[in-house]
Amino acid sequence: MSEETMQCSSCRTAIPGDSDFCPLCGTLAQTEGVVCVTHQDHEALGVCVICSEPYCSDCLMKIKGQYLCARHSMVEVIREWARAYETTDTTDAQMIQGALEQNGFRVVTQNTSSVAYVGAQLGETGFQRSVSKRPVKIFVPADRFDEAVAFLTEWQKGTPVDDGV
Numbered sequence: 001m002s003e004e005t006m007q008c009s010s011c012r013t014a015i016p017g018d019s020d021f022c023p024l025c026g027t028l029a030q031t032e033g034v035v036c037v038t039h040q041d042h043e044a045l046g047v048c049v050i051c052s053e054p055y056c057s058d059c060l061m062k063i064k065g066q067y068l069c070a071r072h073s074m075v076e077v078i079r080e081w082a083r084a085y086e087t088t089d090t091t092d093a094q095m096i097q098g099a100l101e102q103n104g105f106r107v108v109t110q111n112t113s114s115v116a117y118v119g120a121q122l123g124e125t126g127f128q129r130s131v132s133k134r135p136v137k138i139f140v141p142a143d144r145f146d147e148a149v150a151f152l153t154e155w156q157k158g159t160p161v162d163d164g165v
């Protein structure tokens with residue numbers, strides 16, 4: 001681990017000096033010898049900020065300044081966070097958030113125009129059923145998006161769909 005930092009050549013974020021790529025936008029720190037996972041004869045341009053796989057310019061999409069591969073191009077990404085779940089049911093949102101946090105995922109939720117840390121408030125508000133018109137979006141760190149979605153798929157299978165009380 002190095003204390004040195006360098007600046008991403010694309011988004012100007014300060015990143016650790018030994019980084020292979022910028023975790024925020026996916027730009028490779030150096031492209032020499034890095035090839036696209038789909039086109040072995042194409043030099044990679046950057047990595048998808050979700051799966052960290054290197055891709056060439058034909059494969060990557062740059063969305064709001066961040067590289068995404070075709071498989072992840074539909075995922076909403078805000079800086080280093082990727083949207084793993086969306087619901088208009090706040091109880092559902094709290095349960096999903098709780099399940100993710102219990103399993104070691106860092107989570108932020110967004111239900112207005114700003115991203116806020118709400119974890120600390122959950123103990124107070126309890127599990128009242130209230131349905132908000134605005135969707136609650138649940139974000140996890142982009143590099144753990146696939147893991148979080150796989151976890152939620154399994155978790156939901158094991159959860160009664162019933163409201164309970």
Ligand SMILES: [Zn+2]
Binds near residue numbers: 009012022027
């Ligand atoms: Zn960058």
Ligand SMILES: [Zn+2]
Binds near residue numbers: 068069070
């Ligand atoms: Zn990807």
Ligand SMILES: [Zn+2]
Binds near residue numbers: 036
């Ligand atoms: Zn390619």
